[in-house]
Amino acid sequence: MPRSNRPRRPRGDRRVDDVEEPVGLDRLMSGWKRTELRRGREYAVQPVSAASAQKEYVCPGCGGAVLPGAAHVVVWRTDGVLGDAADLASRRHWHTHCWRTA
Template identity: 35%
Template sequence: MPRRNHDRKANRKTNGSRESRPDSLMGGARIESGPSGWSDEEFTTRTVPGNRATKTYRCPGCDHEIRPGVSHVVAWPAAELGGPDNRRHWHSGCWSGRATRGLTRRWS
């Protein structure tokens, strides 16, 4: 068995459960700049893993569908709570390239 060079107990809270990770794979949110034309506004984002993606959405970056089972990013203006009317589901690649392209769908 390979030897581990780190202390496993250092990654646990005192009650024995794992610490919550700040990344979005564990449900955490990030603050990022918005898409082209909205880059002065900050957006809260979360990554939705493929096994948690159960609906079909339309990506505002490319105007193609995001099918169930496809990992993607959910973004909403950071100044708002991110209710269903404000959240937008993006392909991960479309969100990564948001600074160099405009929206293909109207953000309404």
């Protein structure tokens, strides 16, 4: 009897064990806060998804608007001399491309 190449369950019927978890760089870029070292300073970088972007901000990299609905990153220093509260208060919203090229 020949082998059937058709799926045994209907399309869209996914089981819990069929869900794949992102690994490596995909997992890192899907909303996980990370720490980056730039020019001898340490920064916390938090990606913001397009669905979570609700307000308009000014990107310090290009001076353009980071529009609502646009995926971007929020960046703040983690090694400032004024403490964690001041570092968090000075966080800025960057276009992802602007932050990568800064």
